[in-house]
Amino acid sequence: MSAQEPDLKAYVSILEQTLATAKEQLIEAHHMISVGMLLAGIVHEINTPIGSIVSNNEVTARSLAILKEQLDKAQADGAPPPPKAAKILDTLINLAAVDKIACERIMSVIRSLKTFVGGKTHEFRKANLNEILQNSLKLARCEFRHRIEVETEFGELPEVECDAQKLGQVFLNLLVNAGQAIPEKGKVTVRSGLEDDSVVISVADTGTGVPPEQRSRIFAPGFTTKPAGVGTGLGLALSKEIVEETHGGSIGFESEVGQGTTFFVRIPVSPPPKAG
Numbered sequence: 535m536s537a538q539e540p541d542l543k544a545y546v547s548i549l550e551q552t553l554a555t556a557k558e559q560l561i562e563a564h565h566m567i568s569v570g571m572l573l574a575g576i577v578h579e580i581n582t583p584i585g586s587i588v589s590n591n592e593v594t595a596r597s598l599a600i601l602k603e604q605l606d607k608a609q610a611d612g613a614p615p616p617p618k619a620a621k622i623l624d625t626l627i628n629l630a631a632v633d634k635i636a637c638e639r640i641m642s643v644i645r646s647l648k649t650f651v652g653g654k655t656h657e658f659r660k661a662n663l664n665e666i667l668q669n670s671l672k673l674a675r676c677e678f679r680h681r682i683e684v685e686t687e688f689g690e691l692p693e694v695e696c697d698a699q700k701l702g703q704v705f706l707n708l709l710v711n712a713g714q715a716i717p718e719k720g721k722v723t724v725r726s727g728l729e730d731d732s733v734v735i736s737v738a739d740t741g742t743g744v745p746p747e748q749r750s751r752i753f754a755p756g757f758t759t760k761p762a763g764v765g766t767g768l769g770l771a772l773s774k775e776i777v778e779e780t781h782g783g784s785i786g787f788e789s790e791v792g793q794g795t796t797f798f799v800r801i802p803v804s805p806p807p808k809a810g
Contacts, residue, residue, distance in 0.1 A: 583636030590629045660693040674709035689727035707769040708737040715741030738796035744789040
């Protein structure tokens with residue numbers, strides 16, 4: 535009997551390691567699925583300013599050619615630059631300003647995407663949850679387009695010991711779910727604040743709400759209220775895992791049919807000590 539005990543402990547240890555690895559792989563897979571589902575919106579978000587830059591570049595090239603011709607003629611005639619040259623310069627300056635805004639918009643989306651995708655190494659470090667929320671919102675807006683109005687009320691927060699990439703996935707899941715819960719036009723409200731020793735994040739939508747008979751299954755793996763091909767049924771289950779098991783926090787929701795749903799995430803400022 536005693537000879538079998540070490541074998542049993544070793545077997546249990548292997549199972550625990552296998553389960554932990556499977557969970558990480560599942561989280562990583564859903565992470566990439568989330569990016570894939572947002573990809574069309576991200577491409578649209580980037581394509582619009584790129585189109586503006588390309589169009590402006592054509593105008594800039596033509597304007598520079600005309601400006602050179604005007605200045606060369608004036609120089610040859612020994613005359614001052616014509617008034618048209620000044621107007622062309624004003625146009626070029628305005629186009630450059632528009633291009634700068636377009637480039638900043640593209641860079642903002644790319645930075646948010648890089649932060650969200652990150653690498654495969656997850657570690658706890660100090661981070662500002664408002665910044666993580668902002669990055670998640672930039673990606674979610676690619677999904678929202680002009681259909682969803684976004685309102686934010688961010689409180690002053692201390693830096694939190696957390697896995698920033700995983701929490702970014704949680705916030706993006708909640709934001710995309712909120713947008714998809716709104717059939718046509720509506721509003722998503724995101725709030726953050728400090729309560730006792732925890733940061734509390736809320737994501738509220740003006741969507742259809744969750745029927746009472748479905749509420750007990752909201753966090754169950756595989757359960758989704760979305761049409762086939764829209765939801766994986768893993769987002770909220772993995773979010774619960776990340777918030778509660780990884781960060782020692784809590785996640786819950788309130789919902790009213792026809793009025794909307796609000797999800798609450800509570801993350802302790804300092805992570806709980808690891809068992810063992």
